[in-house]
Amino acid sequence: MALYDRLADLPIRVDGETRTCQERDTSSGFVRATTTFELHGDGHVGRGEDVTYDVEDHDALADVGALVPTGEFTFDEFSTALDDVDCFPTKDPEQPSARHYRRWALESAGLDLALRQADTDLAAALGRDRSPVRFVVSTRLGDPPTTDRVETILDRHPDLGLKLDPTSDWDADLVDALVATDAVRLLDLKGHYAGTTVDQPPDPELYELVIEGFPDAVIEDPALTDGTRAVVESARDRLSWDAPITGVASVRDLPFEPRWLNIKPSRFGTVESLLDTVEYARERDVRLYGGGQFELDVGRDHIQTLAATLYPDGPNDVAPGSYNLPDLPADPPGSPLVPGDDPSGLEF
Template sequence: MYERVADLPLTVETCRVDVQERSTSSGFDRASTTIALSGAGETGRGEDVTYTNESHYSLAAHEVDLAGEYTLDSFSAHLEDVELWPDPPEEERFRHYRRWGFESAALDLALKQAGTSLGAALGRTYDPVTFVASTRLSDPESDESPSADRLAALQSIHADVAFKLDPTPDWDDILIAELAEYDVRIVDMKGLYEDERVASDPDPVFYRRVVDGFPSALVEDPNLTRGIRPIFDGHEDRVSWDLPITGVESIESLPFEPEWLNMKPSRCGTVESVLETIAYCEREDIDLYGGGQFELDVGRDHIQALASLCYPDSPNDVAPGSYNEPALSPDLPASPLAPPADPTGIGVGFGDPE
């Protein structure tokens, strides 16, 4: 797949970064950076989804000169020697997030300068994108008890909406039974994070309650401690991985051969790694679904485009950004999202009316 785009000519004249910030339904203020590379009358855009807001403002105050003539592949090689972090990242994985912002902007620009789209370059069509709504049940910083209220509110807008949920140890049997009445496709255990604001407790009782309570749902990123691993005996096909997936080598290092993976391009960093990882999973018959990271701009369109081209019918966590707003609009788009009628670059405008 990468060979189909690696040699695209790329002219970069200017580089601009713009920071945006807004509140989310998960109780935190999200900032991200839109990277705009311009040249030969076209502009390509990407989004850096690093989670520390200060890092975005420090990048905005930092000059990045990328002017030159490249191929997409030589531009990627050039980035190895460019300082994209005026201040060191809080977590090393954020280096991939920023790298993907610049690489996706370059891919978008190269495709536009060639007068084509990612779908045409890969020989694929943009199909309608099935998505799930990913939501927490309560603000983790508040004292309110978790409830199904947010799910009920979303279902009142779209009766057939499906969900990706983040269980927490305070979910009791009564709440799980109530939640199981909804169409829950994925439960994200967040068992591999070190950040205590995100990570969940590796308690076998909690895991058993969730795994048994949602018998049809994929279980993402479990912490397979000695006490938890037996819970998945015979159910390995329900396990999905997200945080560890940074490329082909990371897949081969998993504790067992996966059936499902959450594909987040920012975790892979480069266009080459993203496309090689997708191609590897297709060869090995590993199912993928797209994953979101509270993108505020074009990054959301990009993960929708990859889902549209490569795994359109999966439970993609790529709902339009309006699903992350604290106050829900009655005009939320329904699943599946319509593909753009006349895509250029990576592809934007999913779900827009014709």
């Protein structure tokens, strides 16, 4: 039975919706805002987190009534009913990707509620076990880039792996210092971002520097241009994709048959699209790992739960939220993260 089919017929009763917004400074130098949707029904509450990046889009919800339909459904019927919901009723989102992010918040809240009403959890409903989750810590190196943050992280837990975002101001000395840590597992070239604060235009010299400098690291989201194609193709067996991945069709459209994929659930919008893509990748021996988006609330639990259930041994970018704080705590959790013994819904 397909993974989604194991969830589709779960009954769900939705009586109402509430929302809370939260904000926090981050280690990447911006203020993160998210909105948690809480769906109430039959004495239970299901929660999902909207990771839309623009604060204006969260503020626009202040005077908006409930978005989700109420009543009794199967989970699949609930998801279908969301097709008719305008998630941005007062204004278009600042970025088109936000439509998927908010839809995921509603879908994951609905799934969390349906699982709780059925007195079960995600792994049990899918017929799978939950395993300890290995994670890497994602961090940027500042402007100008230094190894200071890396050294602070590895001082806390020397065995942690790292996911880093190379930028055009990296040089050979910095690469040598990072290589010496033996901690770099992923390098995110961010070649598919546009109009964000983390855009990194395709840079042939940077690509050559890091692809050759880190011969064992997974290379995520390179941009293919006449100048970068040759060096990117030289790393074909360790290429991964993140920003373009929104469903099975997006995987088929990649320039190369992928060997790795970063699974960020909010990019998919729907539970069905997410699980169908996971199965499609598995059938083709594509290695998977989870990704995060500076979640501040239940979304962090959800990405860790998905990792524990579906790809626990990948270089999962699902580190506890304390690693995103500007000042790293003295004793943040180490890897792996061990799931709780008695989960409900999408709890980790």
